[in-house]
Amino acid sequence: MADTNYKVTLPWNFPYEQRIRAGVTVTKAYGYEGPLTDEQVTEITEDGQFVIEAIEEQVTKPLTKAELLAQAEADGLTLDVTIDNKRDEIVAAIEAATQD
Structure with a gap:
């Protein structure tokens, strides 16, 4: 289990x-952010001096075709694809343009 x-x-x-x-070292100025085992959570919680909260996993979505093309344009890349192409074709064109 992670x-x-x-x-x-x-x-x-x-x-x-x-x-x-x-x-786990928790500083007054910055605290601690990172992974903890169930045992560590139990011990830290039972101490009574700490404020502890789970951090939700950040779910990242892949960029849309329009976002990929806009990012490529902002990066100064010249591509031979448009929004009408498949996403995989756009990604391949960006990868090819960045290898040049």
């Missing part, structure tokens, strides 16, 4: 610059 990403912070009035729990 570890889930979490954001762990300390309260603003915490008296020290950092706190280490379950092998």
Whole structure:
């Protein structure tokens, strides 16, 4: 099972610059963001000094044909394809143009 990403912070009035729990160093200024195991989450939560929240996975969608063509134009690429071509053809044309 893959570890889930979490954001762990300390309260603003915490008296020290950092706190280490379950092998994770949480700084007062920046906190901690990254993967934690279930055991680490349990130990950090039970400590009572931390604010812990799961970070949702960012889902990225592939660019549309229009977005691909606009990006290629912004990058100064000259392509022999239009929006009427298939997406794979546009991607191939961009890859070919960037290899030149």
